[in-house]
Amino acid sequence: MTMTENGLRLDSPEAAADVLAGLSDFEQALAFYHQHLAPDTAINLSVAENVLLYQQSMDADVFKKIRLIPERNIQYMAAAGVPQLRQQVADLLGRAFGRIVSKDDVFGCAGVSSALECIAFGLMRKGTGTPALKPKDEVLIPAPYWQGFNWSFEERPKLKCVPVNLPTEGKGRYRLTRELLIEAYEARQKAGRRPRLLVLTNPHNPLGVNYDKELLEDVYNWAMTYTDMHIVSDEIYCHSQLNGTTTPFTSAVTLEAYREFAERIHVVWGFAKDFGLSGFRTGFVLSRNPAVHRVMLGSKDPAERTHPLPWFTPFDSLKTYVLGELLSAHHDGERYTTYAMKKYAGLLSDSFRAVKGALDQAGIKYVHRDGDNSAMFFWLDLTEYLGKRADHGHAELPVIGPDGLDPNEEWLFNYLAAKPTEVTLLPGGVMHNPVPGFYRLCFTARPSRDVVDAVGRMAAALGKLT
Numbered sequence: 441m442t443m444t445e446n447g448l449r450l451d452s453p454e455a456a457a458d459v460l461a462g463l464s465d466f467e468q469a470l471a472f473y474h475q476h477l478a479p480d481t482a483i484n485l486s487v488a489e490n491v492l493l494y495q496q497s498m499d500a501d502v503f504k505k506i507r508l509i510p511e512r513n514i515q516y517m518a519a520a521g522v523p524q525l526r527q528q529v530a531d532l533l534g535r536a537f538g539r540i541v542s543k544d545d546v547f548g549c550a551g552v553s554s555a556l557e558c559i560a561f562g563l564m565r566k567g568t569g570t571p572a573l574k575p576k577d578e579v580l581i582p583a584p585y586w587q588g589f590n591w592s593f594e595e596r597p598k599l600k601c602v603p604v605n606l607p608t609e610g611k612g613r614y615r616l617t618r619e620l621l622i623e624a625y626e627a628r629q630k631a632g633r634r635p636r637l638l639v640l641t642n643p644h645n646p647l648g649v650n651y652d653k654e655l656l657e658d659v660y661n662w663a664m665t666y667t668d669m670h671i672v673s674d675e676i677y678c679h680s681q682l683n684g685t686t687t688p689f690t691s692a693v694t695l696e697a698y699r700e701f702a703e704r705i706h707v708v709w710g711f712a713k714d715f716g717l718s719g720f721r722t723g724f725v726l727s728r729n730p731a732v733h734r735v736m737l738g739s740k741d742p743a744e745r746t747h748p749l750p751w752f753t754p755f756d757s758l759k760t761y762v763l764g765e766l767l768s769a770h771h772d773g774e775r776y777t778t779y780a781m782k783k784y785a786g787l788l789s790d791s792f793r794a795v796k797g798a799l800d801q802a803g804i805k806y807v808h809r810d811g812d813n814s815a816m817f818f819w820l821d822l823t824e825y826l827g828k829r830a831d832h833g834h835a836e837l838p839v840i841g842p843d844g845l846d847p848n849e850e851w852l853f854n855y856l857a858a859k860p861t862e863v864t865l866l867p868g869g870v871m872h873n874p875v876p877g878f879y880r881l882c883f884t885a886r887p888s889r890d891v892v893d894a895v896g897r898m899a900a901a902l903g904k905l906t
């Protein structure tokens with residue numbers, strides 16, 4: 441392997457193809473393929489990345505000003521984050537959520553994936569305020585959903601993720617309701633299962649919407665009053681808000697239920713999406729649950745005596761330094777993070793409008809209601825093209841074929857990803873979408889002119905299908 445200006449390169453395409461063949465997650469395989477094997481002309485819109493801020497200001501305001509690396513930041517540091525960092529993140533989240541957040545309830549680790557896993561392990565301890573979760577207990581998640589919930593909750597904690605399928609047709613298409621959750625909860629109970637955790641992603645990935653406050657009040661109130669479930673609110677996209685969104689973002693910590701049941705409501709956030717710093721792997725747990733606190737900080741209680749869980753996936757000293765600089769930076773006298781998130785809303789809205797215009801012009805359908813948020817996604821409805829074929833052949837991408845995808849959904853994915861179109865989307869089947877033909881397009885994964893270009897290329901390809 442050699443290093444180039446662009447990062448790590450594998451010496452030969454064969455070596456890269458070998459690595460690719462071993463990657464278990466489809467989205468990560470696509471990211472790897474585009475880093476190491478794809479032609480420069482290919483446009484990858486399948487991965488939830490955000491390139492908007494780096495060139496606009498982050499490079500100049502933050503990274504160009506920091507020196508690598510002060511001596512104290514080569515040494516061990518508190519795995520769940522040093523107090524100053526926890527305070528700065530608590531302040532940042534407090535501003536985003538519209539409610540004061542205490543640093544004592546905020547814990548860092550290496551990525552939101554890890555934060556979710558830490559919460560799961562915390563809830564499997566004694567002293568959560570409800571019976572401890574046990575392996576095989578169930579996690580209800582409205583589907584489609586980010587496939588990583590399966591890694592976080594199933595692989596090591598051994599809980600079981602159960603999709604609650606959103607309707608895919610009709611007036612309530614892709615809309616969550618409290619009734620849907622109640623129905624799913626009762627059906628699982630009748631089947632002798634134990635749903636103990638509800639996970640809501642707000643804003644939603646891949647639908648991009650913010651959940652309405654009234655719906656959230658109803659759902660939380662029901663779950664807290666009539667069940668012994670905990671709720672995890674994944675708010676990793678909380679700053680990814682279009683200007684003029686008519687259903688504003690509502691954090692779980694501002695809900696009525698949070699006043700009485702804070703110990704059963706847990707929030708996660710990280711710098712990967714809103715700030716576009718996905719490779720840094722930063723995640724935060726916001727929880728008032730004493731068992732979750734003990735998992736994050738370790739416990740001296742002789743009955744459980746444990747080391748902090750983030751020790752194994754830490755908010756390490758390198759991140760502490762770089763993120764500390766970001767959190768302390770200023771732009772024209774204003775706190776950089778405040779400046780950046782305001783600027784980001786404008787950049788996001790501009791990109792959204794440009795790409796929406798291109799999709800509309802091309803006649804490519806997507807699920808979106810005027811005034812709704814989109815976070816960084818379009819949820820494309822390509823069902824009308826399923827089963828159609830073009831008379832010229834197309835090359836398959838090397839060994840990315842995911843197991844278990846609907847064959848027509850997979851064919852269309854490959855058709856668009858291969859030459860001459862070379863646009864990569866994420867097939868909805870990867871995100872547990874209940875029907876084939878939907879694809880996630882992340883419009884912040886590339887500058888908007890590239891995304892608009894990609895839409896034109898897709899339109900040309902789709903037009904050839906009969």
Ligand SMILES: Cc1ncc(COP(=O)(O)O)c(C=O)c1O
Binds near residue numbers: 553641674712722
């Ligand atoms: C809803 C959601 N939560 C968590 C993550 C993962 O975050 P991290 O990369 O910080 O582990 C993602 C990444 O796509 C996501 O979409």
